[in-house]
Amino acid sequence: MSETICLPHKPDAPLSYQFVPGQGPLSTTHLVVYLNGLIAPQSGWRATIQHLQRRWNKGSRSTNHPPLLTYDRYGQGESARDPADDQHGGSHDMCEVVADLHVLAQEIWRAKIRKDISNGDGAVQVPKLIFVANSIGCVIGRFYAKTYPGSTAALLFLDSNIANSDLVSLFPDPDAPGFNPAILPPDSTVADLRRTRAGYAAHFQPSAPNPEHLDRRNIASLLPLSDAPPLQGPDEKPGPWITVVGHDWETFAEEGLRGSMNVPKGLTNAYMNPPWADYNGGLARLTSADRARGPLIATGCGHFIQKDDPALVAGLTDDLLQKIEAGGAT
Known part of the structure; x- marks a missing residue:
């Protein structure tokens, strides 16, 4: 069942969330947070969580696992529109989203886990976060870990948005001087190329509007490189655990062909899939080599990996939890 919470700095705008309690030592130190893309709300994680719970019920993990949190960001699903939109010309940016997430983690921790989250010197204690994220949610999780160093124990990137690209420019410009049509697949x-560029501009370019009213135009300047700066892990560890997963090239290309934009598979495979794979390779270098896994390819999966193979996502999440547990819950 969904619940609602109003953050202290936005008291008239309820956020919709779902919380699954944890058990054992990890339940008082860590919190798994699922981060949605722009299109799929928190309900898109339901099957993944069900698979994860089945795994736990079959093994020892049932006695030691962190709580799970899904939520609809402001402007998504069942949550209210972001009050910040009224102060910023009708939208809010990545910095606002990450600041809200930081407060949400504190408030959920206070309400559901520990009533007193002060360590005695006035500082507020928050759990170590484990992000399971898809699409723009990966960018949110990464920027959170960058903004709050040491806060994040692990990140599972599921087909991250390419944060430093407008996506349109990945395709050659047919109107540029010297363009040679012979290069096309x-x-x-x-x-086809002109129509594809126009479709990407209308739907995926950072300046394109979205129902969430998330202004993405400054993301490339916030995260200009895929592999830097390196992320800091909790307790001065060399970095968080990171697993990077990309879509199946053929499945993604087929989805583009059959979708509303009708993108030829040759264009996707020549100009979109290779730079996306390169970007995923950079994400795996955001932590120390011994704490990175991937990039992996989710066989048979398109962009929404949690929809196409929730059992895979559950298994990869459990793998990260085992690493955290083996390291002494750090």
Whole structure:
């Protein structure tokens, strides 16, 4: 069942969330937070959580696992519109989203886990976070870990948005001087290329509007590189555990062909999939090599990996939890 919470700095705007209690030592030190993309709300994680709970019920993990939190960001799903939109021309940016998430983690921890989250010197204690994220949610999780060094124990990146690209420019410009149509794949024409660029601009370019009213135009300046700066792990560890997963090239290309934009598979495979794979490789270098896994390919999965293979996502999450537990819950 969904619940609502109003954050102290936005008291008239309820956020919708779901909370699954944890058990054992990890339940008082860590919190798994699922971070949605722009399109799929928190309900998109339901199957993943069910698979994770089945794994726990079959093994020893049932006695030691952290609580799980899903939520709809402001402007998403069942949550209210962000009050910050009224002060910023009708939208809010990544910095606002991450600041809200930080307060949400504190308030959930206070309400559900520990009533007193002060360590005695006035500082507020928060759990070590484990992010399971898809698409723009990966960017949110990464920027959170960068903004609050040492806060994040692990990140599972599921087909991260390419934060430092407008996506349109990954495709050649048919109107640029010297453009040679002969470079196009056999299944693609100049008209296909022009239409694809226009479709990406309308739907995916950072300046494109979205129902959440998330202004993405400054993301490339906030995170200009895929592999830097390195992220800091809890307790001065060399870095958080990071697992990077990308979509299946063929499945993603097929989805693009059959989708509303009708992108020829040749264009996707020539100009979108290779730089995306390179970007995923950079994400795996945000931590020390011994704490990185991937990039992996989610066989048979398109962009929404948690929808196409929730059992895979559950298994990868449990793998990260085992690493954290083996390291002494750090």
